[in-house]
Amino acid sequence: MRESTALDRMICFQLYAASRAMTALYRPHLEPHGLTYPQYLVMRVLWHDGPTTIRDLGRTLKLDSGTLSPLLKRLETQGHLRRERATHDERTVWIHPTDTGTRLQTDIGDLTQTLACATGLTTDELTQLHTLLHRALRKDPS
């Protein structure tokens, strides 16, 4: 253990550094479309699931209303989505992707290959990493 510091620091710091490095890899692909990484995550949910409630977005992305409210407001201003308060339960707000928002999916395209290559890991290693992170995260599986 001649690392500069202990293992505990390393794993946590690595996650912290890796997360920031990953969003830095996404940035050049998203910025031309005016999206940040968290905004891109929201749009992915909309592309995949269609109209969703803010509540479910929060559960899926593990973000609270303090983060999502202004983020969704910005995406609405850009014309990528539309808010609509539910009629039967006026507490919940539905988020609908607009045509512009839907078109973004094809405009941005599939970043899978690009980003996977950028890590320099093999397919097997990516699968391992996926499994480990899945196990680490499932402590409170929503």
Add this chain to the structure above:
Amino acid sequence: MRESTALDRMICFQLYAASRAMTALYRPHLEPHGLTYPQYLVMRVLWHDGPTTIRDLGRTLKLDSGTLSPLLKRLETQGHLRRERATHDERTVWIHPTDTGTRLQTDIGDLTQTLACATGLTTDELTQLHTLLHRALRKDPS
């Protein structure tokens, strides 16, 4: 591949979610001492390496001056460190831990066991994760 979305999203999102979950695990241990997780990282470097320059702190933590300047100012206000501009090269600023800052190390203690247990991973799995993240991060090894 019956995941809710594609693998690319999953690994990147997992890193993003895992990083936030990790700092959430640290928070209850650090907040009583008035530290945030990034502030704790800075203090760890000071505890381990002793006096450091802002430049080296940035290289070690991969953070720029826009992040470090106000962060260090807050740690200085709390009395945990002291800034001193170098005499031979007045561009660089040295960061010295104070006695209060040094005492924090024993006050906070070793969070390794606590945090490792919280992930629910075995020692082997933690080592695997460490190795994978190390490989993923070494693309531009400072």
Add this chain to the structure above:
DNA sequence: CACCGATCGGTTGTGCACAACTAAATTGGG
């Protein structure tokens, strides 16, 4: 010496994260 490029730290502006709180709507128990 005078200049030029690079380095270093700081500031400004934007956008997350998250705690703490508020207000409105809903639900369930008496």
Add this chain to the structure above:
DNA sequence: CCCAATTTAGTTGTGCACAACCGATCGGTG
């Protein structure tokens, strides 16, 4: 039916991250 507890979004305040920019300082070269 009525009220208390719960659910849901939204707001406020603090602290990162990071791009973009700035001024001061240093190092070398002519």
